[in-house]
Every structure is written in structure tokens, then in C-alpha cells.
Amino acid sequence: MLEVRDLDAFYGDSHILFKLRLSVGNGQRVALLGRNGAGKSTLLKSVMNAGPRVRGALRFDGQDIGALPVHRRTQLGLSLVPEDRRIFTHLTVAENIAIARYGASAQRPAVPVAEIIERFPMLVALQQRYGGQLSGGQQQLLAVARAMAANPSLLLLDEPTEGLAPIIVEEMAHDVVRTCTERNTALLLCEQNIWFARRCTQYVYVIDTGRIVFEGDWAA
Ligand code: ATP
Ligand code: MG
Numbered sequence: 001m002l003e004v005r006d007l008d009a010f011y012g013d014s015h016i017l018f019k020l021r022l023s024v025g026n027g028q029r030v031a032l033l034g035r036n037g038a039g040k041s042t043l044l045k046s047v048m049n050a051g052p053r054v055r056g057a058l059r060f061d062g063q064d065i066g067a068l069p070v071h072r073r074t075q076l077g078l079s080l081v082p083e084d085r086r087i088f089t090h091l092t093v094a095e096n097i098a099i100a101r102y103g104a105s106a107q108r109p110a111v112p113v114a115e116i117i118e119r120f121p122m123l124v125a126l127q128q129r130y131g132g133q134l135s136g137g138q139q140q141l142l143a144v145a146r147a148m149a150a151n152p153s154l155l156l157l158d159e160p161t162e163g164l165a166p167i168i169v170e171e172m173a174h175d176v177v178r179t180c181t182e183r184n185t186a187l188l189l190c191e192q193n194i195w196f197a198r199r200c201t202q203y204v205y206v207i208d209t210g211r212i213v214f215e216g217d218w219a220a
Contacts (some may be wrong), residue, residue, distance in 0.1 A: 077153035087133030
């Protein structure tokens with residue numbers, strides 16, 4: 001589904017990623033681990049064309065997506081929840097989720113708002129609350145739920161558990177695995193919380209100063 005081959009990424013003159021090779025299969029859930037500054041977010045942004053300048057091959061479902069702008073990648077079924085998750089503060093939780101349907105495609109239609117909310121129990125009581133009236137953790141949960149409402153075929157999550165209470169991390173792991181499994185959504189997850197990464201994914205890459213230094217199954 002996603003194939004990254006010999007990818008170099010740059011911010012201005014800074015060379016950040018070096019000849020990166022990584023694959024995510026159809027419906028496969030993959031973790032990307034590494035120290036702060038290793039290049040994890042840069043990789044997710046490169047896959048989405050949301051920032052870094054890149055060189056190398058990016059293929060999605062066999063198609064070369066290297067030249068496509070963000071919105072075309074979204075239409076193909078890619079969805080990124082970035083580190084600085086942006087929700088609409090002047091829209092309610094339900095409206096924030098409903099807006100995700102614009103990212104959906106004919107092949108993978110949007111998931112009904114009610115179904116998404118039902119899957120993220122913490123959001124049930126918050127449906128009519130404005131985005132700007134949510135706590136940081138609640139906003140984070142909303143950003144993940146909203147990305148799932150677009151029914152992506154590959155979901156890119158950048159540190160979704162940051163700042164969340166342990167019980168909510170557990171709930172989120174359950175919600176993410178369940179939704180990905182039922183909808184055959186592949187996942188590429190950057191995460192510092194090893195428990196969450198292990199619970200949510202089947203395969204792991206470790207990245208260090210812009211290079212892949214390990215890949216394998218969690219059991220390995
Ligand atoms: P963290 O775990 O802290 O989120 P990360 O692995 O996601 O780290 P990146 O955000 O990908 O790391 O950053 C990789 C490198 O690129 C770092 O050295 C960082 O300082 C640099 N970098 C990130 N964003 C920019 C930018 N907009 N301009 C220049 N350099 C940047
Ligand atoms: Mg990061």
C-alpha cells in the first residue's frame with residue numbers, strides 16, 4: 001500500500017532523512033519509534049507532502065504520489081493527525097467530526113458521525129461542546145476520532161497519546177485497533193509510549209538521526 005524508497009528529506013539546507021526505506025501493507029499497523037528529533041514527524045509529513053522537501057520514491061497503492069499535493073493524497077485515502085493537532089474551536093465536537101467527510105472518497109465513504117462518537121466513549125457527553133471548550137487531551141481524542149471519520153485507508157498518527165491520562169490511552173488503543181480492524185485501515189504511528197505502540201501495531205521501525213536502524217515484529 002505505502003512504499004517509501006530511498007527517501008531523503010530536507011528543511012531548507014538541513015538534511016533530515018537519509019535513504020529511508022519503509023513499507024506499510026494493506027491494513028497493516030506499523031509503529032515508528034525513535035528519540036526526540038530522530039525524524040519521525042518529518043517522515044509522516046513527507047508522506048503527506050506537508051512541509052519537508054523530499055527526494056526519492058513514494059508510492060501508494062502502486063501509484064507514484066511524489067508530486068501530488070496534500071488534498072490529492074487525502075482523496076487517495078491518506079490521513080494525518082499531526083503533532084499540532086488542529087481542531088475547529090468554533091465548531092462543536094459533532095460538527096468537527098462531520099467536517100471530516102470532505103476528506104472521504106467515493107471508494108471509501110465517510111463513517112457516520114454517530115458511529116464515530118459511539119466508538120470514542122469520552123466524546124459522547126461532549127458532542128455539543130465547542131472545540132475551544134475542550135481540554136488538551138479531549139482535543140487530541142477528537143483529532144484522532146475526526147481522522148477516522150474520513151475512513152482513510154492509511155492513517156498517520158503523530159504522538160496521539162501525548163498528555164493523555166493512562167485510562168484514556170487504554171481506551172484510545174482499544175478504539176484505534178477496533179476501528180482499524182473493522183475498516184481495514186492501515187496505521188503508521190509515531191509514538192513514545194511503548195505500551196500503546198505495542199498494543200496498536202504489529203510491526204516496528206526504529207529511526208535514529210534520519211536513518212532506519214531496526215525493523216521487525218514486536219516479538220523479535
Ligand atoms: P519528536 O519525538 O521530538 O517529535 P521527531 O522524531 O518527530 O521528534 P522531527 O520533528 O522529525 O523529529 O525532527 C527531525 C529533525 O528536523 C530535528 O533535528 C528537528 O530539529 C528538525 N526540524 C524539524 N522541523 C523543522 C523545521 N521546520 N525546520 C528546520 N528543521 C526542522
Ligand atoms: Mg515528532
